[in-house]
Amino acid sequence: MTSHQSTTPFGRRPLSLAMVAARAVSESCPSNAIAQKWKVFDNLREAKTALGISDRALSVLNALLTFHQDTTLQFGSDLIVFPSNKALTFRANGMSPATLRRHLAALVQAGLVIRRDSPNGKRYARKGEEGSIERAFGFDLSPLVARAAEFESLAAQAQAERKVRYFLREEITILRRDIGKTIAVALEEDLAGPWSDLLARFNALNVTPPRNAETMALEAITAQLRTLWANVDNTLKSQLKPQDMSANESHSERHYQNSNPNPLLDSEQSFRKKLEETPAPEPEANKPPIRAFSLGLVLQACPDIAMYTKGGQGISTWRELITAAGVVRGALGISPSAWEDACAVMGDEDAAIVIAAILQRSEMIVSAGGYLRNLTERAREGKFSVGPMVMALLRVAATDGRKSA
Template identity: 50%
Template sequence: MDPHLSTTPFGRRTLTLAHVATQALAKSRPAEKAVHKWHVYRTICTARPALGVSERALSVLNALLTFHAETALTGEGLIVFPSNGELARRAHGMPASTLRKHLAVLVDAGLIIRRDSPNGKRYARKGRDGEIALAFGFDLGPLVARAEEFEQLAEAILAAERELKLVRERITICRRDIAKMIAAGMVEGVPTKQGGQGPADWVEIHGVFRAIMARIPRTGTLAELEPIAEELTLLADEILMLLEAHTKTQNSSANESTFERHIQNSNPNSLIELEPAPEKERGASVEPRSQTLRMPEGSYPLGMVLDACPDIADYAKGGISNWRDFMATVAVVRPMLGISPSAWEEAQNTMGEVQAAVVVAAILQRGAEIHSAGGYIRDLTKKAEAGGFSIGPMLMALIGSRKRDKKRA
């Protein structure tokens, strides 16, 4: 009498039409068809998001494949019958309850088929010739039957990942270009209006830039990021046209007065301010402080600050390799954020030059979360005067947020 392979699971497990379809597909595969078990496993790992299985479920599949002696999956002898204990050991000591859950996931995903014995145990019966005549366990036939499907799913996922990577690179390049072009326009005093039309000043352009950047999701999809990349590309092109138009109209042989105006416009404290100073402070001196930087005791390393606030580097002329570069970059960013000279001087007097500059970098990093940078830094200055503010927790929170974003990505 010919042996009969079970089609229904043992015990309380139910049979679904998806299980029947998987069994029919495995039965219809050509007997001579063969696939490399580790090649198809790697393909399944790539196609995992489309198959709806977890990494731990794939580790169980890996363990099941190790019980098949041959490298090639072909023919009829594709049923493996390890005990739960042995399978758990090869799955790196996975608990029995977790093992059963992930086996069910593999069955529901159509990667394996249950071939349960009458009592639910896994074993094999041998014939008179000593070969296995009937086995009860897990059938690996679907891996052979669906090998081409797995290849197609993996290729589609890899193509989508490449497109997502390209659009992220495009956003990164546009973001860097826009930040540096805005900084150059402010320092050089490039007018933003042409023929009476255009943005009022570079602060307004920077506000548009920050509004676009604030819409970038932490774990954005291709459909979400492509429109943002288009907007950033358009904004970068418009800013570049402003700079190019200015260079064309500028007299190539600049005279001494033009040179003096250039020096004057290079002073970031002379730029337009969004937050007006109080009446009694409007006459206060806004002369830049001494170039000598003395780091206060207990200050945080520059590397840690840049790790927490990487966006500040987008505005640097030649990168940030020391505190002097950092302070020079903050001098460019500070007026863009709308922090008035009076608020800046109060923060420097209370916190110190370096600590106040780090706060500005943190405000830039938080982007649209802070609606009024000037009011925010004044509030922090008051807290610092009362001893209720420390820059350490702020940096650690930003670093932690970036790490969580990387994990989600």
């Protein structure tokens, strides 16, 4: 004899259309359908947002699944689990009874399980003479089998959506970096163009999207940044000469934006008066310049540059100092154009001395490139020579030596 199976909840719990729909789906499932319960559970974790279920509800479902002994759920077999609230609370990591009841109701409402309540609302099973279960009252897991393909599809969609969001966030990060550094280069090199307006637009968009941002919001931000990048890149290319577009290594140095129009730090103000002396008279043609200080004195004032020679063997000629300064220039982020301008105005040797001095006091300088341009302009106006700079560094070295003694 086939007895009637419970389809409505016990007591004052109301019957909902969602419960009826879940039962209808379950009853339409082929009798030979099977599902791997932990694979189904993994798909539910992926698709939880689409299904409107919470992490805590999934914890309760996980606890329910542990009461079914087999890893395979087969439709038509006994898929009703009937744990007591005490046992279920224990396997749900000590969840309070009220919270447990709320999340059980959420699972039922979402159509993931079906209530099969007994006449008195208790959960139990009645066994036959051979010890097999003849009748059980509790939670029916058959919807997990009937809807297994649906859950797998929703999980795949959720994974694809997450992948799209990841790629969008990745592109946003790259676009923000490219735009920011490109504008910084243009401002440092003082290129013509609407860079202030582009910077203002970038600042308005340079906000990290919230972690829970939807795909549409990320797509909108990405589209705005793509448009801005196109404007920035086209503006930069239109200002460059053909020779500036070469792929030579010397034209691909790192650039640093100098937001301070005067790159000298306050702690360097004591050097200002010493740097504003007039340059020495130009030497006669084909004769080496007459210096008030030797190469050894320069290296005594700026010893750090010796570490940038090949093999760290030290510097013994002015040519080796100039070569080392070229290496230091790249390490400090000084642009090739700033270095070439300094050599043209000061001469190779004096420019190399300035680079050595900047390296020696690099911890006090905000922007090495901006500092060098500042000194180059002073030298062009006849307001700077390297002698006082070397003497000032010698005094600093002597003071440091006395402190360490």
